[in-house]
Amino acid sequence: MGRGCGGEASNTRRRPTPPGTSDAVAATEAAIGHGFKKGTRIYFAIDYDNTDEEITSRLIPHFEGIKEGMAQAGGRYQVGIYATRNACSRVSDAGLATASFVSNMSAGYSGNLGFPMPSNWAIDQIKTIYVGTGAGQIEIDNNIASGVEAGQNSFDTPPAKTDLDVPFSMVWADQLVTDVQAYMKSIGIPEEGPPDSWPWPGKTKYSTSFCVEFMLNWDDLFTSLARILKMRKALIQVSAIWELRHHNITSIGDLSVPKVNDNFSDACVWEYHNDGEAPGWSLNWAT
Numbered sequence: 001m002g003r004g005c006g007g008e009a010s011n012t013r014r015r016p017t018p019p020g021t022s023d024a025v026a027a028t029e030a031a032i033g034h035g036f037k038k039g040t041r042i043y044f045a046i047d048y049d050n051t052d053e054e055i056t057s058r059l060i061p062h063f064e065g066i067k068e069g070m071a072q073a074g075g076r077y078q079v080g081i082y083a084t085r086n087a088c089s090r091v092s093d094a095g096l097a098t099a100s101f102v103s104n105m106s107a108g109y110s111g112n113l114g115f116p117m118p119s120n121w122a123i124d125q126i127k128t129i130y131v132g133t134g135a136g137q138i139e140i141d142n143n144i145a146s147g148v149e150a151g152q153n154s155f156d157t158p159p160a161k162t163d164l165d166v167p168f169s170m171v172w173a174d175q176l177v178t179d180v181q182a183y184m185k186s187i188g189i190p191e192e193g194p195p196d197s198w199p200w201p202g203k204t205k206y207s208t209s210f211c212v213e214f215m216l217n218w219d220d221l222f223t224s225l226a227r228i229l230k231m232r233k234a235l236i237q238v239s240a241i242w243e244l245r246h247h248n249i250t251s252i253g254d255l256s257v258p259k260v261n262d263n264f265s266d267a268c269v270w271e272y273h274n275d276g277e278a279p280g281w282s283l284n285w286a287t
């Protein structure tokens with residue numbers, strides 16, 4: 001069977017990640033860890049009675065985030081949905097789920113009342129039954145299947161789980177910002193504005209602290225990607241901070257001699273790949 005997953009992870013500092021994105025990456029990591037093969041469908045659960053307006057405002061954006069997150073994690077698995085008939089149909093019709101696990105047992109849910117079965121239904125939850133006797137008796141859901149869901153009867157060998165990166169403790173967030181600011185300043189990159197080595201009148205968009213905090217906001221994603229790819233997440237994070245900090249917003253109007261704009265961009269590329277040293281031909285532009 002496909003795996004079930006629900007509940008948006010939360011590890012933010014200032015801005016929330018797109019809804020569903022971290023769910024998808026975490027689900028991919030978990031599925032790989034359990035040996036589920038490529039192409040397995042993961043059912044993301046929406047286990048409450050949502051209104052049609054909530055489907056529009058919350059569920060569809062959530063599954064758009066799931067689609068994005070699954071792609072970011074390598075596109076290894078398919079997306080399924082566990083929800084009411086209406087939610088399954090609308091999310092699937094939007095191209096955000098390839099199969100539906102329908103919560104038909106929740107007969108009182110408005111999303112099941114008067115709505116047809118989704119065209120891609122794979123599993124239908126129809127009633128609760130008891131199996132076993134005496135102290136060994138348990139309650140289970142009785143489901144029927146359409147044949148859309150093939151499931152799997154064999155598994156890949158799960159990868160080793162040793163020496164993997166872990167989420168960053170936000171207790172240390174302020175200290176990390178301070179340390180990165182100090183390092184950047186030591187190599188000629190102030191808290192705000194362009195690096196000291198950039199030719200006048202270069203402009204950058206983001207401060208050092210913003211770049212670090214933005215990266216921390218995506219720590220769940222970076223952690224899961226690093227674990228999936230078996231690499232240190234610092235290798236991803238450092239590149240993200242560096243590129244964001246060097247985001248160049250210099251325009252032609254900022255230059256005293258507009259025709260040198262292309263040369264200015266070339267000089268910035270040169271500086272980036274030559275340890276912060278600007279080329280000699282960029283130093284006389286002010287005149």
